[in-house]
Amino acid sequence: MRTGQLGLSIREISTLRQSAVGLSHRAVVQWLDALPIANTGESARQIYQFLVDINSQRVSVDERLQIMLTLRKTVSLINDALRKHYLGQSVSLNDKQRKIAALAQAMQSEMAIGFKTVVEDMMSDHHPRIQPNVLVPAVYHSIAYLSRVLVRCYQLYSQHPGRIWKELHTLFVFAEQNMLHRQPVDSDDAANSIERAYFRILLLAAANPYQLRQKEIDQLFDAAGELSAECHLQSYEAGAPLMVVDLDGDNGPLSQGQLTPKAVGQYRQLQLNDVIARIQDDLRSTGTVVVGSQRTATQQLGAPLLRHLVNAYGNQSTRSFSRTPANGTLKIAIGLSATHYLLSGKAPRAEPEPAVDELSAMSGSLLDATLVDDDRIRARYQTPSNAATRDYDPFAKLYRSPNKHDAQKHGDITAQSARNFTQNKEVSYDFHVAALINISPGGYCLAMRGAVPVQTQTGEIIGIVEQSESGESHWNIGTIRWMKRLPDGTLNLGVQLIAPSARPVETQVRNSQATSNSFQRALLLPALKGIGQPATLITSPIPYSIKQKVRIKESDKSYDVQLNKLVAASASYRQFQFSDALSQTEVRGDSKPGDPENFDNLWELI
Structure with missing residues (x-):
């Protein structure tokens, strides 16, 4: 690699390296038409090899730009096919998944290098004049592909490559100085100028992406294209x-x-005041959008993510508590169901046998690991009558099994019963050991090495067990605020404490269909008198909401409460304040004859 006149990293020109594909636009179009697109691995290998070759060869500026623009669609298709192997999986990727993720990032990086080479060649002595029709798309797509590299790092909770932000800033300053930054680009993207493409990645980075889930990062990056107009x-x-x-x-x-x-x-x-105002408008309208009406990308983010953005963009306060370095280890349980299971005093389940997914079952190099038929690509060549239909699982995005066959065999979590969660053998119900990095009155920074539970995600409930000198165990309940993977593979977790203890309970939504609502696991948290917060209830995100009547079952007693206020929420849990629904009267055991609930089954028969 070498540094060009503007300070951009591009490849050294090699006279020894020869490309197997002719370095002309026509030859590249013919080559792309002949690619075995249904064979993801072979297509990825050939595309990556060609990118390295063309970035190392002398090609005229106009020809290089046309070739790079032509490659965009195929590279996007290949990257979409590779994504399913490392996104939506456990954050601890196996070797083959890491190789595929590295390949996807390398392809994005080589695309950025190709467009940066156009910029650097245009600014060389051979092209003394500024040509906006060449520089605008070249700078725009350089920023776009560097942004995609950052998105990939955020989604894998890893550190970004060095100099990437330096190059993004350099490209924007260059465009601004030459009055190119606001010229429109022929693109279907909402961020259709250099300035807006630059603002989009700034908005994503400013939103604390290490606190978000992989799908949320994708959604936010898309919505940031619209929000960039207000930045x-x-x-x-x-x-x-x-x-x-x-x-x-x-x-x-x-x-x-x-x-x-x-x-x-x-x-x-x-300046994000207009961005915050736009988000607040969309937040107010999330509950009033008419079914079937066209929603903007920002409205599609959902209320929890919109609230996160308002807090991230509008609250620039410093930390309330200082961190204190610490050492030692803690026992932790990750996930609402696992915390409930272990807090109930049940013995930890035996560690499950590692699932052998379709990647781990293969042998050989990265080429072999990626030689799989991608369902989405194959679907493009199938008629609608041949395409298989799949049942929609609303919880698949939360706990997705790495092996689709295992998921069908064992069953993923559903909204019907919390018991189904224990049947998912990919989910760990054992204690795990985490190293203490630092502590504060508000939480911990923990480190985990090796494989981590599949349910380890931002926004997940975590139970932390501390051992006193007398040997007594004390539980703290928290939530994973952020995750970040270090170069040595260690996964750091930022944990925010919610409560100093909890009681495991079961909850059931009470309505006219009460008999069809199974009891689900929940945690009853004590009142926090120091901040004036009464007792709260932590439930799964579905189907609980404010104003619902909920039955709480604890040991041999049960009672009804009304959910009054949503205190906190994420994709994995909801925390509610509640009040007694029966004027402080407990309901023990099942309802007696004559109780109103005994008529619940009657309404369907009338």
Whole structure:
């Protein structure tokens, strides 16, 4: 690799390297038409090899730009096919999955290098004049593919490559200085200019992506294309409660407290007031959207993610508590069901045999690992009558089995019964050991090595067991706020404490269909008098909501409550304040004859 005139990383020109494909637009089109697209592995190998070859060869600026633009559709198709092997799986990828993820990132990086080479060649001595029809698409797609590399890093909770933010800032400053940043680009994307493509990745980085789930990161990146129209960069003012972009640095947006003492000539402030106003409007309208009406990408994010954005973009306060370095280990249970299971005093389940997925069953190199038929690609060549229909599982996005055959055999979690969750043999109900990195009154930073439970996700409930000097165990209940994987493979977890203890209970929604609602696992948290919070109830996200009447069963007694206020929520749980539904009167055992619930089955018969 070498550094060009603008400071962009591009490949060294090699006269020894020869491409098997002719380096002309016509030859590339013919080659792409002959690619075995249904064979993901072979197509990926040939595409990657060609990208490395063309980025190492001398090609005219116009020809290179046309070739790179022609490759975009096929590269996108191949990357979509590769995604299913490393996204939606456990965050601990096996060797083959890591190779596939690395291949996907390498293809995106090579696409960025190709477009950056167009920019650098255009600025060389051979092309003294600025040609917007070449530079605008080249800079735009350079930013777009570098952004995709960052998205991949966020989704895998890994550190991003060095210099990537430096190059993003360099490309934007170059376009701004030459008045190219607001010229429209021929693109179906909402972010259809260099400025908006740059703002889109700034918005994603400013949203604390390591606190989000993989699918949420995808959704937010798409919505950020629309939100980029409301984003502005303005001159820097010291002390202003806004995010700052260091155009001369190698970082994304920073808060005022993260700035290092230096000349502020390249500092810009990221003005997000209009973005926040747009999100708040969409948040207010989420419950009033007419069924069947067209929703914007922002409205499709859903209320929990929109609330996260309002907090991330609008709250630039510093940490309330300082961190204290710590050492030692803790026992943890990950997931609402696993925490309930172990908190109930049940013996940890034996560790399941590792699932042998279709990748692990193969041998050989990365080429062999990716030589699989992709259902989505095959579907493009099938008629509708031949396409197989699949039952929709609303919880598949939360706990997806790496092996679709195992998922069908053992059953994924459903909204009908929490017991189904224990039948999913991919989910761990054992204690796991985590190392303490630091602590604060508000939570912990923990580290896990090796394979982690499949349910390890941001927003998941986590039970933490501390051992006293006398040997007594004390439970804390928290939630995973963020995750980040270090280069050595260690997974760091940021845990926010919710309560100092909990009681395992079972809950059932009470309505006219009460008999069809099974009891589900839940946690009853004590009142926190220090902050004036009464006792709360942690439930699964479905089917609980405010104003519902819920029956709580604890040991040999049960009672009804009304859910009054949503305290916190994520994709894995909801936390409610509640009040007694029967004026403090407990209901013990089943309902007696004459109780109103005994008429629940009658309404369907009338």
